[in-house]
Amino acid sequence: MFFLKFFTFFSIISIAISGPPKLMSFNGDLHELIENMTYPLTCVLISGSKPIFFDWYRNGEKVMERLNLKIDNQDRISQLSLSNVQTSDSGKYECHAKNQYGQDSIATNILVKGLNPVVLNTWSSFQTQVQGSRLFLNCLPILGDSPFSFNWMKNGREIPENDHVQIRKDNLLSILLIENLISDDSGNYTCSVHNQGGFDSQSSYLSVQVPPSWIKEPKDVNLRMGEEYSVECLADGLPKPKINWITPSGKTIENEILDLSKLIKNEKNGRQTLTFECVADNGIGEALRKSITISYNVPARFDEKYSSLQAKKGDIIVMKCNATGDRPITIRWTKDGIKLDRLSHHYEMTDFSTSQGVISELSIRPVQKSDGAIYKCDAENEHGRDDRTIKLSVVEEPSSPVNVKINEVWSRSASVSWRHPQNGNSPVIRYLIHYWRRQSAPHRLHEVNVSSSQTSYLIKNLNPGLSYELSVIAENEVGRSQPSETVPFFTGEEEPSAPPNDINVEPKGPTTIRITWRAPPKEFWNGLIKGYYVGFRKADDTNTAYTLKSIDSKYTEANQIESEVYEYFLRDLSRGTEYEIVIKAYNMAGSGPQSHVLLARTLDGDLPPAQHLIATETTTNSISLRWHQRDNRNSITSIISYTLQYQKEGEPKWHEIPFSSLATSAPSIEQSSMPIYTHTLVNLESGTNYRIFVTAVNRFGFSDPSNIVNTKTIGERLNFQGKLMNHYYESPYYMQPEFTIPILTAFVIVVIIMVIAYVCVRRAKHRAAASSLILESASKQFTGYNTAPRYADFDKVSGKPLIMTEQGNIFPTAYATMPLDENMQPWTGEMKKDSHIYDHPQ
Template sequence: MWRLSLSLLSLVNQISAVTIPPSIFIQAPFDVYYKAGETVKIECVADGIPHPVYTWKRNGIDFNPQGYDDRVVQLPDVGTIVFIRPEDRDEGIFQCFATNNYGVSASIKVNLREAKLKNFQIGSDTTLTPRLGQPLTLNCVPPESIPPSQVFWVIKKTGGGFEAVNLDARVTMDHEYRLRITNVKASDSMDGRAYACMAMNEIMRQSTQGPQKCYFFFFFAATEELSPVSYMWASPEDHFGLRGNQFKVKCIFSGNPTPNVHWERTDGAPLPDRAKILAFGMEMVIDDLQFEDAGTYACWASNSNTQTRVRRTVSVRVESVPYWLLEPQDVEIVVGGTAQFDCLAKAVPEPDYWWFINGVPLENVNDSRITPDRVKRPRPDRIVFENVSREDAMVIQCNATNKHGYIWGDVYLNVLSEAPTILTPPDPEKLVAEGTSVNLTCRVAGKPDPIITWYKDNQQISSGRYKIMPSGELYITQVVLSDAGLYTCEAKNIFNVTSSSGKLLVRRKTLIEQKPLDLEVNAGTDATFTCSATTDPEEVDKLQIKWLKDNKEISADADRMTTNKQNNSLTISGTIVRDSGSYTCVATNGLDQEEASAMLTVRDRPDSPTDVKVEKCATQNATVSWIPGSYNNAPVQYYYYVIQYNTSFSPDTWNFGVRVDSDYNVSNVSLTSWANFTFRVIAYNQIGESEPSFPTLITCKTRPDRPRMHPQNLQTIGDRPGYLHIKWTPMPEIQQNGPGFMYILQYEREGYPTGVQQIPIDDWRIQIWQRGYKNDTMREWNISPQDALASRNGIQFRTTVHDLLPMTTVEAQVSVMNNYYVSRPTDVVTFQTKAGL
């Protein structure tokens, strides 16, 4: 019995061992170039269990990096080989193989080539004398280069060096490296400097010029010749490109003036979305060429000397390197199963398929496992393995190839036989709240995939609220109190059965009994929300209330927001408008939670209007506009605006202009003549008024006009016999409407034939005396109308009196006078004269 148990345990361990054939997941591209003497590497990294070992072949022959001294090394734990000082003899076709006990993974074949750039062929210098306005071609045969070089044209400088030829609608290059000048200009002579063709190899970081192929220009014609459009060069009429590559076609036409070139499809369809017109219209470039881009394209050109278009057509064919329609995939399968590998590719021309087992062509495989009755190829792109055994682990390669290239698939067949193992058993005890959902874990491994069965209190679980997930977990929705119990997960396959159990405890759900209510408050006052909740008796000590504002938790040290631990209320002190929002009470015990929300609306004075502008300034009115500020949650029916103005007469005083309903943000304001007006706007709501807006930047200036009203409160006072004492309310400057303002008193003596008499009120008398000595020291100055007007500033009149005693307390008063009358004097003013007067 002891021997049988030991043998069974050994079998289970053997069955449970994890093995994976190798698989290369990092490899070099098809072509790798190097510069002699500079380090280059060919990458190869694979995974697999056990870890694979690496071997290489060069030109089909085993290649051992250790046989090259220290010049070639293989990096540790990977297959990557590094050529530290590569030489020309290192060139070749390299392939990497990663091997373990369960197969051989093979990389693509990598062509390692030394980069080279030879010199141009020797030739004699050429001097050309083209006619102005005629076309010209400069030939270039680039030197041999690996990889192909970039070719361009340069102008040689007199003292050495060069500068690139500027390509434009008149000067361009064809796809065979010739420089094409569609019409020669005198400036093309470049002051006798030479044109040269240059080739540059990016890997070599080296360029070479055609030193013997230099062209000098001397022009003898005095004027340019005008010529019609003529064909000069174009891409082949039958031209193909490879799918996914960038495709270029070009048409060059000569003529003077320089022709304009256009492209179109001959079937009337639009150009592809991926097509770009470059080289000043002469070249069409299609990025990511696709089969639907095939067809006939036409280029045509014209100039002012050509009556009809000159046209060329190019038939575009699209071919392709093979690409995957159904890429082969790794297959893991149980003993006795059937494994199918597909390698379906598309290409133009159609691809041929080649299959390999562990890197060996299928037709050359000498392996007892590969027999016609078990390994079948029902069609070129498919291979099938039937009735597989554990010994059938291997790596399969597929090659789909045509004349343009190939694609390579490297996948493995892994035959597994693994007893079930519970990797993540159910928790010994899991606590949940009713009404929530719960996952009981049971992640398993095994091949064939184990069948998972769940039991509750030894009774198999059916469907309904219970769902066994693909991962093996048991998902229970809307848990109820009766779901509490002992749950058992059982995993079973043909090799064994295993199980694991855990308890589920269910608590009563948390409930909010008193929910917060919506609040509306005025700014500056406090707002308080209340909330209370209950939970399962076993979880009461864990119950807590949290508050959120707009779904973000309110921290304990939040400004002006405090919570009362006794009743779980939230108070916002000194509310402001930005405190408005949604406040949520969250009651939780750590198992579940319930939420209830309420809205806080804080009403405040409106924000100031902005961007106040004078839209129009006229003689009698101005049009003012503004951008409204925020209403700040106050009822809109109480909202309105007031436009205020000030003038240059009293810039510190703002006057009411007009009230405007909230539906409008533009209004007219009545103005008076001969004043400079500035405007601002104030908004009002039920709470109060906003701060004033910034004043308008533009001042509205009105023209002078006659006064629109006469002085008010005209009265006569009989306080002196033989005199008529008349007084009135002076008119402020804003009502004077122009310069040279004065009062004219009109009177008529009853019973006298002289009719209406006029008295202008336009001169002044100043009286000054030393305080306490009025009778002895009084002096008088009469101010003429001309002097008064000359010293006037707005409604203020100024004058200067002389010959006052220094260091003396002086009193003064002013009267208005004319030829008939001197008014009552003003109130007496007192001042102290200074020393030195």
């Protein structure tokens, strides 16, 4: 590195009062720099009028300040400073000065040179050498300016020279030489080189491979079966040797430690000795091999020492004990320490010989609750003995939860609690809460799963004002318990959450409005509907509160029918006035939302009265009708028209016939005050039933329908006209059947009552006379030879008519053919009874 020295001096020069600027030339046309140097360029003004403006340009482009370039403009000097120069800063630099009279410029060139960094030859990243060979590594710069500085390192540490390691260096090369490699020479080797231009390094990992050698050589063993033992086979080498065991059956096991306790079961096959071979090989040189002999005796033993079984009561359970060892093996079963009898009918024990030993089975059929116990099977041979324990738990469904009760009830939730039941020797895994509405049929069952750790639960999403029932069921792995005792509860009521449905209003006169509605949908009752509020006010008086009328509900606890139609008449209203009407339902909790406002206007006058309709004649295809109003109100004069409606049986449609003028019968006194109208329906079907009614219309609206007449046209086989009643319908009203028949019926009833009264009086007199005759006859002695005939028997045999005595008593005629007369002597025989002379009705 060298430094460029320069000197700047200033001369006092007289500046013309006015004139263009004049600059002092740079010191030389070329300035050579080295990278990372700092270098200033100074532009000095010789003459010129102030103010002077300086600008710098590089390769024709104006220079702006940046990180490594600064411009300092003063009164007569401008300095451009370059710091940490790079080759990219090379170029032609110009300084421009100008004022109002002109301008001047000077230029020079800057060349920035760089050093060539060192570059080493490429190494292989991994090298493999065999133990005892020689390592030769050379570190050769293929690019870069000398001089070079070399450094050798192994695993990050500098390598010292000794008899085993040699390092050779000159100006352009360095060599690392290691004779007779050993395993410790393995590692990461690095050569690093520096010059004035930079730094470079190369690394390579050396692996020195070593053939296997024994660390722990396996040896022969003599042991007893059932012991926990293993054989180690350990070897060293680089790379690490792979250890394989070859079993007597030819199977290869890759492991340093041979667990014989797991192999002898499969490898013994009746032999008392086994040979295993250990092979250690890493691919370097000869593999190491060593065979060992295992000699053993096998005592009786169980691989599985303890187990737990569950059996459901009433099932069949089989418990197994698998004993291994040299045969013969004796098996004994005990229950809670007491030996089981092989001749028992409840227990059945069976032994099976296997290649490994004996399997003994204990069967219990059927399982009883008392069979839950600790069972042991003992196995013994000449080399030893062992036992196995089996815990048998008899499980069943849990019992029903107890003490189920409702703690608190709200309108939409209820808190229920219970106590843990007996679990049937199997933990309860969950509880099931079943609840349903008592009023619904069929019951819709709701089920809630509750954790087995809980004994209480808050049931949500209930409906207000309803009666519910619930039960709790416990469940374990066996099954479900019986439901607990059913617990009823009632949710609290809330106000109805919907207004009434199907509201209809219609004026029924100048002071009356008829209102009909149905209950809200049942799911919005939130309790039992107690009644309804009907509110009304004049439509033009919105500042006045509604006048409310309370109407009791038809519903009871056992009769809740939401389709029932309610009817209410608002009376004593103003004539020809429009009213606003609202309805809302209420229950014990309060009233629900009111309906939308309905408008109804009372009439300016009365509606026509209902008509009285009569079918006067029928034919095969026609029905003649006659009608008149039921009373003689003056409003009849205001009737504008009539509408006749009829319906054929089996058809839903009604047919309408409007009339604006109708024919009446011939004038009469009665008809002049109450006119009668007639009409004949034609083109009907023969032998068919029809329903007919008529309504009257005036300028205020329709009357109520008349009575509905049910009549039938004549069939084809009865082709005649029924004119029987024509005479009556053409006569005055007091001669018509609907007027005369009730009067005649009343007259007949009066006559019947009078006759009954007369008969009752007569019978009372006859009973008194008969009593006196019986008393008089009882005091006389007479002889009788035959039993007096009963009235009923006499009537069947003789068929004689009854006669009446002077006293008025009625007696049947005698058996004799001779007529009775006044000269007959009275009967003097003794009477059997004074209460039954002939047993005839008294």
